[in-house]
Amino acid sequence: MECRSVYMKRFDEIILLANMAEKNTEPGGNITAINALTRSGLVLLCGYFEGFVREMCKEFVDELNELEIAPSLVPIRMLSEHVVTCSDKVRNNKCQSFSDFIMNVERSLPIQFDSDKLSSTNANPTVDTIERIFNVFDIPLVLDELSINDFDVSEMYNIESQIGDSLRRTILRAVDDDSVKGIDVINIIESRWRPKKKRRRVGYLNIIDELLKKRNRIAHGEGFDSVTPQELKEATRQITKLCDGLISKLTAKLAEMTYQTSSEY
16 A cells, blocks of 8 residues: 555654664763653654554545445445435435435445545544444454464453352352352353453553553643653554554455456456
């Protein structure tokens, strides 16, 4: 994707700031400059990350429009989002978009999607935002898959019993501390009140969460989060790798839809 080269150069700017900060760690260096450079670099990294996600998704939709894919091959969530956009225009007395959409579906003609609308991050590249956009493109669990591939993670969910420690102690007291009976009671309860799945904030989920948390505190002047040059470099490396992973998912989806389109003819 064309946006990659642009944003890789921008990520290089973050490394430049980290290197400048690192030089100030040497004897005679300016401690204030270290903090100013790394903290501003982290905020800048978040901005570039958001821009990169937005632009790669915009480029994906633009390339999809160029393929002129029949509505029947378009992910249903994309069609749904397009209907919402058309409905908004109807409420503003602009009915032509909705009429065109209905006609194109009926005649199996290509639909031109609004790339700005479908790639909107609302200037906040959270886990939920990224997954919402990629779900619309029919690329589910994108951050889970990339986290499992790039980190020492085998499972993104924990199974947690809904019976807490306090209830377990109460059950044991009720059976006169007979552990066998206690386990039997717990098993009966859990057969009716099943353990729940809880998503682990590991891999890229944790990286994004922590990055945005620090960004928000720095940007709003809440406390004083220090960022070392090494931490800034590592965060940039991880975000760069994540963006490459997201691009690979979008590229694979485009290839899949291109193949489906060619098979139609």
